[in-house]
Amino acid sequence: MNKCEVIAIANQKGGVGKTTTTVNLGYSLAEEGKRVLLVDCDPQANLTMSFGVDYPDELPITLYNLIGTVIEDKDLPPKGEYILTFNSLDILPSSIELAAAELSLVNAMSREATLKAILDPLRSYYDFILIDCMPSLGMLTINALAACDRVLIPANPQYLSAKGLELLLDTISKVKRKGLNSHIELDGILITMFVERTNLNKDILAWIEENFGSLVRIYETKIPVSVKVGEAVLNSQSVQEFDPKGKVSAAYKNFAKEYIDGNS
Ligand SMILES: Nc1ncnc2c1ncn2[C@@H]1O[C@H](COP(=O)(O)OP(=O)(O)OP(=O)(O)O)[C@@H](O)[C@H]1O
Ligand SMILES: [Mg+2]
Structure with missing residues (x-):
């Protein structure tokens, strides 16, 4: 039987590599x-x-429309009407309109379970559903945490704050405690934008291990910093398509293996 894993990629801190x-x-x-x-x-x-x-607001159906449909208790459209396919990847797109969903969700009936209602019917089509969260712990992120099986936290070691991470871990346990998602699991921290040859980063890593190592897994694989990441985005490609032989590509490939092995 197909078992789909839904993974929320979350960190309320901005620019830490969630989307990448x-x-x-x-x-x-x-x-x-x-x-x-x-x-x-x-x-x-x-x-x-x-x-x-380039113009997501011109898409006929985005996540915003689907959330509205669930809130109004109407039937969701067939998946072919809103899922975009780029080579081997399917995307459920969003647009700036989604900002308004934060507010409409607050007053909705099953306000935390709206995204879950959209994603659960899609589980049978996929092995993995990855949710790229926004940099906040608002209603949309709570919805992602309620809809997922596991949470992966990308973090830039230079800017990792103990308080910020505690807040995120607290939010995850609150989602569990409140029964919004009783089976949610914390995967761990993926270190991004890592500069290998600085003592500063080594010290920070030691600090992370010391402070969080007992609370959360820190993945062996670290994603190095590279200008190729920004160049790939400008080229509308993943780093792995844009720079297949580069160090970031190799790191994400290794990480995928470590990730699958760790969860199987
Ligand atoms: N390994 C890397 N090396 C260099 N630059 C990177 C790397 N990973 C991400 N970046 C760049 O850092 C910026 C932030 O990355 P990204 O958009 O993935 O973060 P994010 O957590 O999704 O941000 P936001 O919180 O705004 O959604 C982007 O400009 C991206 O191209
Ligand atoms: Mg992002």
């Missing part, structure tokens, strides 16, 4: 023959735009 990780972990998993859906749960729509959709 969603795209490149997704790409690696697809390369391994997995059926993958990427969900853009951020009104900034960076994920959607990174596939070359």
Whole structure:
């Protein structure tokens, strides 16, 4: 039987590599023959735009419309009407309109379970559904945490704050405690934008291990910093398509293996 894993890629801190990780972990998993859906749960729509959709607000159906449909208790459209396909990856797009969903969700009946109602029927089509969260712990992120099986936290070691991470871990346990998602599991921290040859980063890593190692797994694989990441985005490609032999591609590929092995 097909078992789909829904993974929320979350960190309320901005610019830590959530979207880059969603795209490149997704790409690696697809390369391994997995059926993958990427969900853009951020009104900034960076994920959607990174596939070359320059004007997401011109798309006929985005996550915003689907959330509205669930809130109004209407039937969801067939998946072919809103899912975009780029080579081996399927995308559920978003647009700036999604910002308004934060507010409409607050007053909705099953306000935390709206995204779950959209994603659960899609589980049978995929091996992995990766949710690219926005940099906040608002209603959309709570919806992602309620809809997922596991949470992966990308973090830039230079800017990792103990308080910020505690807040995120607290939110995850609150989602569990409140019964919004009783089976949610914390995968761990993926270190991104890692500069290997600085003592500063080594010290920070030691600090992370010391402070969080007992609370949360820190993945062996670290994603190095590279200008290729930005260049790939400008080219509407994953780093792995844009620079297949580069160090970031290799790291995301290794990480996908470590990730699958760790969860099987
Ligand atoms: N390994 C890397 N090396 C260099 N630059 C990177 C790397 N990973 C991400 N970036 C760049 O850092 C910026 C932030 O990355 P990304 O958009 O993935 O973060 P994010 O957490 O999704 O941000 P937001 O919180 O705004 O959604 C982007 O410009 C991206 O191209
Ligand atoms: Mg992002």
